[in-house]
Amino acid sequence: MPVLYDRLLKLKEMFKSKFASIPKFYVRAPGRVNIIGEHIDYCGYSVLPMAVEQDMLIAVEPVKTHTLQLANTNPLYPDFSTSANNVQIDKTKLLWHNYFLCGFKGIQEHFGLNNLPGMNCLVDGTIPPSSGLSSSSALVCCAGLVTLTVLGMQLSKVELAEICTKSERYIGTEGGGMDQSISFLAEEGTAKLIEFGPLRATDVKLPSGAVFVIANSCVEMNKAATSHFNIRVMECRLAAKLLAKYKSLQWDTVLQLEEVQAKLGVSLEEMLLVTEDGLHPEPYTPEEICRNLGISLEELRTQILSPNTQDVLIFKLYQRAKHVYSEAARVLQFKKICEEAPDNTVQLLGELMNQSHASCRDMYECSCPELDQLVDICRKFGAQGSRLTGAGWGGCTVSIVPADELSNFLANVHEAYYQKSDRSSVLEKQSLFATKPGGGALVFLEA
Numbered sequence: 001m002p003v004l005y006d007r008l009l010k011l012k013e014m015f016k017s018k019f020a021s022i023p024k025f026y027v028r029a030p031g032r033v034n035i036i037g038e039h040i041d042y043c044g045y046s047v048l049p050m051a052v053e054q055d056m057l058i059a060v061e062p063v064k065t066h067t068l069q070l071a072n073t074n075p076l077y078p079d080f081s082t083s084a085n086n087v088q089i090d091k092t093k094l095l096w097h098n099y100f101l102c103g104f105k106g107i108q109e110h111f112g113l114n115n116l117p118g119m120n121c122l123v124d125g126t127i128p129p130s131s132g133l134s135s136s137s138a139l140v141c142c143a144g145l146v147t148l149t150v151l152g153m154q155l156s157k158v159e160l161a162e163i164c165t166k167s168e169r170y171i172g173t174e175g176g177g178m179d180q181s182i183s184f185l186a187e188e189g190t191a192k193l194i195e196f197g198p199l200r201a202t203d204v205k206l207p208s209g210a211v212f213v214i215a216n217s218c219v220e221m222n223k224a225a226t227s228h229f230n231i232r233v234m235e236c237r238l239a240a241k242l243l244a245k246y247k248s249l250q251w252d253t254v255l256q257l258e259e260v261q262a263k264l265g266v267s268l269e270e271m272l273l274v275t276e277d278g279l280h281p282e283p284y285t286p287e288e289i290c291r292n293l294g295i296s297l298e299e300l301r302t303q304i305l306s307p308n309t310q311d312v313l314i315f316k317l318y319q320r321a322k323h324v325y326s327e328a329a330r331v332l333q334f335k336k337i338c339e340e341a342p343d344n345t346v347q348l349l350g351e352l353m354n355q356s357h358a359s360c361r362d363m364y365e366c367s368c369p370e371l372d373q374l375v376d377i378c379r380k381f382g383a384q385g386s387r388l389t390g391a392g393w394g395g396c397t398v399s400i401v402p403a404d405e406l407s408n409f410l411a412n413v414h415e416a417y418y419q420k421s422d423r424s425s426v427l428e429k430q431s432l433f434a435t436k437p438g439g440g441a442l443v444f445l446e447a
Contacts, residue, residue, distance in 0.1 A: 004028070004057075007057060007124065008026055008057070008059075008444065011023075011026070011057060011059045011073070011122060011124050012059060012446075014059075014073060014122060014124075015059045015061070015120075015122045018071050018120075018122055019061065019069070019071075019120045019122070021061055021120070022061070022446065023059035023060055023061050023120075023122070023446055024060060024061050024062060024445070024446055025060055025149060025443055025444060025445045025446055026057060026058065026059050026060065026443070026444040026446070027057070027058050027060065027142050027145045027146045027149065027441070027442070027443050027444075028055050028056070028057050028058075028142070028441060028442050028444070029055060029056050029138045029139075029141040029142035029145065029183045029184075029440075029441040030051040030052060030053070030054070030055040030056075030138060030182075030183055030186060030438050030439070030440065030441070031051070031052050031054045031055060031056075031127035031133040031134045031135055031138050031183075032049045032050065032051050032052060032133065032134050032138075032178075032179060032182045032183065032186070033049060033050060033052055033133060033212065033214055033389050033390075033396070033398050033435060034047060034048070034049040034178065034389050034390065034398075035048050035049060035050065035191060035206075035212065035334070035353075035389075035398060036048050036327075036330055036331055036334045036352060036353060036356050036387070037049075037178075037327060037328070037330070037331040038327060038356060038360050038364070038366070038387075038388070038389070038390075038392070039232060039236075039323070039324070039327070039360070039364055039366065039391075039392075040176075040324050040327050040328050040331070041175070041176030041177055041178040041194070041196065042174060042175060042176030042177075042233055042236070042256070043176070043236050043240075043256050043257040043258055043324045043328075044176075044196055044197060044256035044257065044258025044259060045196075045257075045258050045324065045327075045328040045331065046193055046194060046195045046196070046328070046331050046332070047178045047193075047194050047331060048191055048192070048193055048194075048204060048331050048334055048335065049178055049179075049182040049191065049192065049194065050182070050186065050190070050191040050192065050206075050212075050435075050436075050437035050438070051182055051183065051186030051437060051438040051439065051440060052127075052133060052214070052435045052438055053435065053438045054126045054127040054128075054133060055125070055126060055127065055138060056123065056124075056125045056127065056135070056138040056139050056141075056142040057123070057124045057125070057126075057142075058121050058122065058123050058124075058142050058143070058146055059121065059122045059124075060119055060120070060121050060146050060149070060150065061119060061120045061121075062117050062118070062119050062150045063117065063118045063119055063120055064117070064118070065118045066083055066084045066085055066115075066116065066117065066118045067081055067082070067083060067084065067118040068081060068082050068083070068084050068087075068101075068104070068118055068119060068121070069081045069118070069119070069120045069121065070097050070100055070121050070123065071120075071121070071122050071123070072096060072122070072123045072124075072125075073122065073123065073124040073125075074124075074125070077096040077097075077123075080095070080097040082101075084104075084116040084117065084118050084119075085114060085115065085116055087101050087104060087105050087108070089101050089102060089105065089170045089171060091170070091171060091172040094171075096123075096139070098170075098171055099136050099139040099140050099143070099168075099171065100121070100123070100139060100140075100142075100143040101143070101170075102140045102143070102164075102167045102168050102170045102171055103139070103140040103141060103142065103143025103144035103145075103146070103147060103164055103167060104143050104144070104146075104147045105167055105170060106140075106144055106163045106164055106166060106167025106170075107144050107147040107148050107151070107153075107163065107167075108147065109167075110155075110163050111151070111153060113151070116151075117150060117151075119146070119150055121146065123139070123142075125138075125139070128216060128431075129220070130220035130221055130394065130395065131216050131220070131390070131395045131396050132221070132388070132389055132390020132391060132392070132394070132395025132396045133214070133389075133390060133395070133396060134179040134183070134390065136168070136171075136173075137164070137168060137175070137179035137180050137183060138179075138183055140164050140167060140168045140180065141160070141161075141164045141180055141183040141184060141441055142441065144160055144163060144164045144167070145160065145441055145443065148160070149443050157184040157185055157440065157441075158184075158185070158198075158199050158200075160180075160184050160441075161177065161180045161181040161183070161184045161185065161199060162177070162180075162199060164180040164183075164184075165177040165180045165181070168180070172230070172308065173229065173230070174229070174230050174233040174306060176196070177194075177196060177199065178194055181194045181199060181201065182194060182201075182440070183440060183441055184440050184441050185201040185440055186437065186438060186439055186440035187203070187437070187439060187440065188437060188438055188439040189436070189437055190203040190204065190205060190206075190437050191203075191204040191205075191206050191437050192204060193331070193335050197258075204334075204335050204338050204339075205338055205339075206338060206437070207338065207341065207345045207346055207349070208403075209345075209346060209402060209403055210345075210346045210349075210384070210400050210401060210402055210403055211400075211401050211403050211406055211434045211435075211436070212398055212399070212400055212401075212434070212435055212436075213378070213383070213398070213399045213401050213406070213409065213410070213413075213432070213433070213434050213435070214389070214396050214397070214398055214432070214433055214434075214435055215374055215378060215396060215397045215399065215413060215417070215431065215432045216395070216396050216431040216432070217368070217370040217371050217374050217394055217395060217396065217397065218370070218431065219368055219370045219371070219393075219394030219395070220394055220395075221368075221391065221392070221393040221394030221395055226393070227308050227309060227312075228366070228391075228393055229391050230306055230308050230309055231309050231312055231315075232320060232364065232366065233306070234304075234305055234306060234309045234312070234315070235315050235316060235317055235320040236256070236257055236320050236321070236324060237255055237256070237304065238284070238289055238304070238315055238317055239257060239275075239279060239317040239318075239320055239321040239324075240254050240255065240256055240257045240259060240260050240321075241254055241293060241304070242278065242279060242284075242289070242292055242293070242317060243257070243260045243274060243275065243278050243279065243321065244259075244260050244263070245292060245293060246274075246277075246278035246279075247260070247263075247264060247274065247278070249263050249264075251293065257271075257321060257324050257325065258328075260274075261325075268325050268326075268328050268329040268332075269329065271321075271325040272322065272325050272326060275318060275321045275322055275325060279317050279318040279321060280318060281318045281319070283314035283315060283316050284314065284315045284316075284317050285313065285314060285315075286300055286301075286312075286313070286315075289315065316365075319362075319363045319364070319365070320363070320364060322359075322363050323359045323360070323363035323364040326355075326359055326363075327356060327359060330352045330355060330356055333352055334349060334352050337349055337352075346384050346400060346402060347384055349384070349385060349400055350383070350384025350385025350386075350400050351384075351385060352385065353384075353385030353386060353387045353398070353399075353400060354379070354385045354386070354387065356387045357375055357386065357387035357388060360387065360388055360392060361388075364392075366388070366391065366392030366393055367388050367392055367393070368392070368393055368394055370394070371388045371392065371394070371395075371397060373417070374386075374397050374417055375387065375388070375397050375399075377413055377416045377417050378397060378399040378409075378413055379399075380416075381408070381409050381412035381413055381416070382401055382402065382405040382408065382409045382412075383399035383400060383401050383409065384400050384401070384402065385399065385400045386398070386399035386400075387399075401434075406434060410432060410434070413432060414432055418431060418432065
């Protein structure tokens with residue numbers, strides 16, 4: 001915590017010079033690394049993340065006016081001010097302050113408030129942006145907790161996580177809730193199995209003989225800026241509907257692949273067989289989907305697809321469903337191995353992480369050449385397992401490395417991936433580091 005204390009003091013000084021006053025409190029919300037369970041939270045399945053020490057920190061002063069004044073310690077992010085009672089979020093412009101406004105608006109709408117107080121806020125972030133470590137969700141969560149604190153209201157961590165998950169959709173991201181849940185529910189020293197419907201978190205004790213290392217590919221991917229992410233959400237939704245129809249279930253109310261499994265009452269392994277029988281590997285056209293479901297193209301576009309996926313010409317339903325059902329099974333196997341702790345725990349967990357990356361790369365197609373290269377380098381230099389983490393298409397990898405090999409691993413990966421390219425200019429601290437499970441969101445009062 002000494003580093004955090006120093007940051008708070010520095011932030012206080014910067015706040016004083018910016019707003020000519022002193023903050024009343026500070027809010028911290030961490031980023032996260034997802035160890036296993038990629039792209040399955042929005043399909044209704046459990047995931048296994050942990051919070052990282054990198055975070056969003058906001059210094060706050062409530063004010064009598066009804067103006068929100070937002071500033072950032074990073075000069076790349078310009079100041080912004082707006083009326084607290086007329087918050088507009090423009091999905092077409094990916095501006096940093098919109099993520100703050102998502103959290104603010106989520107709390108405002110939850111309580112149905114109209115006459116909100118203003119505030120001066122100075123934001124400081126240590127999570128590399130667009131790295132797959134959830135900088136955007138951490139800012140949404142931080143802003144939600146800031147707003148709640150200014151209003152003097154109370155909510156449980158679970159309620160906050162659910163509100164912030166919904167409110168991040170104002171920016172156009174159809175996420176599933178993992179990022180917001182771990183930001184609030186994380187506890188130091190343990191990873192969490194996050195389950196949905198209802199939202200709950202269970203401790204997962206990671207093996208003591210290994211460390212998890214995050215390596216940034218230095219390829220940025222902003223999931224709200226691209227339709228890749230939302231196309232995958234829709235492909236999973238369409239796969240769920242076609243599988244439900246194939247099994248003579250009421251398909252029109254089905255939104256998630258997990259619902260099909262629950263309604264059929266079968267195992268994940270059996271769902272893989274149902275997918276083999278019920279879907280074909282060739283891509284589906286919108287017309288074929290409509291024929292299968294007995295609906296018109298207009299109904300498909302307006303009732304099922306999200307606005308930014310209405311012009312997509314092909315959907316890979318078989319591949320996406322195969323990834324989701326196999327990845328959901330890997331999460332449960334990972335947790336079971338951690339609990340049983342056999343002698344070869346690290347090797348077994350590494351194998352699951354490697355399988356996860358192969359599925360993300362081949363079936364979900366959310367990797368990129370740089371991530372694949374980085375995963376290969378990490379495995380070559382001693383990682384028992386390595387995989388992309390976060391949405392993919394760039395961002396970071398996470399690797400499980402035997403603790404006694406850590407320093408050699410870091411040196412070799414640094415030389416092979418960062419020094420042999422122009423990536424060495426990137427802040428090394430933010431690019432390659434070992435991490436351990438950190439705590440969740442907090443409020444600090446100014447003494």
